[in-house]
Amino acid sequence: MxxxxxxxxxxxxxxxxxxxxxxxxxxxxxxxxxxxxxxxxxxxxxxxxxxxxxxxxxxxxxxxxxxxxxxxxxxxxxxxxxxxxxxxxxxxxxxxxxxxxxxxxxxxxxxxxxxxxxxxxxxxxxxxxxxxxxxxxxxxxxxxxxxxxxxxxxxxxxxxxxxxxxxxxxxxxxxxxxxxxESPRRGPEFVTRKVTLAVAEFARGRTEPLAMGNLHAKRDWGxxxxxxxxxxxxxxxxxxxxxxxATGQTHSIHELLDVAFRHVGIDDWAGHVTQDPRFMRPAEVDLLIGDASKARDVLGWQPTVSFERLVTMMVDSDLAALDARRS
CATH class of the missing domain: 3.40.50.720 (NAD(P)-binding Rossmann-like Domain)
Incomplete structure (x- = not known):
């Protein structure tokens, strides 16, 4: 062993x-x-x-x-x-x-x-x-x-x-x-989980806007x-x-919000989100996208979960946890 x-x-x-x-x-x-x-x-x-x-x-x-x-x-x-x-x-x-x-x-x-x-x-x-x-x-x-x-x-x-x-x-x-x-186990301080937690709360009646930083920053999320x-x-x-x-695909924070809100039936989320200078990085990393061809060729590794599936998985997990706390 x-x-x-x-x-x-x-x-x-x-x-x-x-x-x-x-x-x-x-x-x-x-x-x-x-x-x-x-x-x-x-x-x-x-x-x-x-x-x-x-x-x-x-x-x-x-x-x-x-x-x-x-x-x-x-x-x-x-x-x-x-x-x-x-x-x-x-x-x-x-x-x-x-x-x-x-x-x-x-x-x-x-x-x-x-x-x-x-x-x-x-x-x-x-x-x-x-x-x-x-x-x-x-x-x-x-x-x-x-x-x-x-x-x-x-x-x-x-x-x-x-x-x-x-x-x-x-x-x-x-x-x-x-x-x-990312995953449903991601800490709530990270942007993906911050979004999916808030979206679950909006779906259950939250009214306080979600304060975000740079919505145009792009990341390669798996x-x-x-x-x-x-x-x-x-x-x-x-x-x-x-x-x-890496997945070799990049998505913006704006796209993250689109997918998460759409999953709970909110197509126009502009009124639910504000931009706050406190969440802007002093030096932003604008575009990260990885080439995992070496891992694919040598390790036989490749991602299996799409960006959309990942985001909806996290929203569903946060909805379930929120409902369990309220029951």
Missing amino acids: KRALITGITGQDGLYLAELLLAKGYEVHGIIRGQNNPKRALVEAIVPEVVLHTGDLTDLSGLLRALHASQPDEVYNLGAVSFVAYSWENAQVTTEVTGNGVLNILEAIRLYAGDDVSKVRFYQASSSEMFGKVQEVPQRESTLLWPRSPYGVAKVYGHYMTINYRESYGMHASSGILFNH YAGDYVEGMWRMLQQDTADDYVL
Whole structure:
């Protein structure tokens, strides 16, 4: 039985990945921050088979303890301060966790594995936000990185540190450059979930307008359940490498609103949405669209859920949750 250790297991991707690995017969371990983490109950409810360890990406000794306790064949680093808007408010914490945290987990693996450093395969969750001020459309693995947020800068550091440990120590370390991927488990602070939650409320009588930022920004949105399959496939390869995971299609926030509101029978949503300068980024990333041909050719990976299906899935989930709370 293979063993896997997941950081960031309380997040959207961590939960989907844990489910995937358990279904494949893995023994799954997760690192959770703090003894009284409020999300512990969520993990225990969704994936009760997962063995949880207390740890933190900023604490090298704690990571080493988790490695010795779990003895993993694979480590998936999904932990990060991942909300881009927050990264401007607290760039230092974002850098410590999202950037330096990658160095800590890589170094912990190197120390744990000793002379047989390749015995633990490592996955780093890189991000399309690294492309920032895009220098090429679509973006691929070789596209110049030009991040436009503290989060993006921290992800670039972690991405290159992963490459450095692969080249310097022979670690089986791969990075997945994932474009936006969403699901009903997405946090409510992210724009897709912010929209689908609000649309569900409008369908049940909400009157307060939804305040939004730039409606013209475009993103390449896919389904998180598809993307964790790509993560796993990367670590099954004989040779570690970096891969873009994306749908190859781009949609604007305006289109997101169109699909979500139309799903609940509201065709003209202009009166329900306002634009608020507070939600405008200091430096916007206007167009992200990924070229996942390498992942398709090498990993045999491709997305299965369309943009429209993804949005309606999220709206339906939020409607069901809202109705359950009211019943």
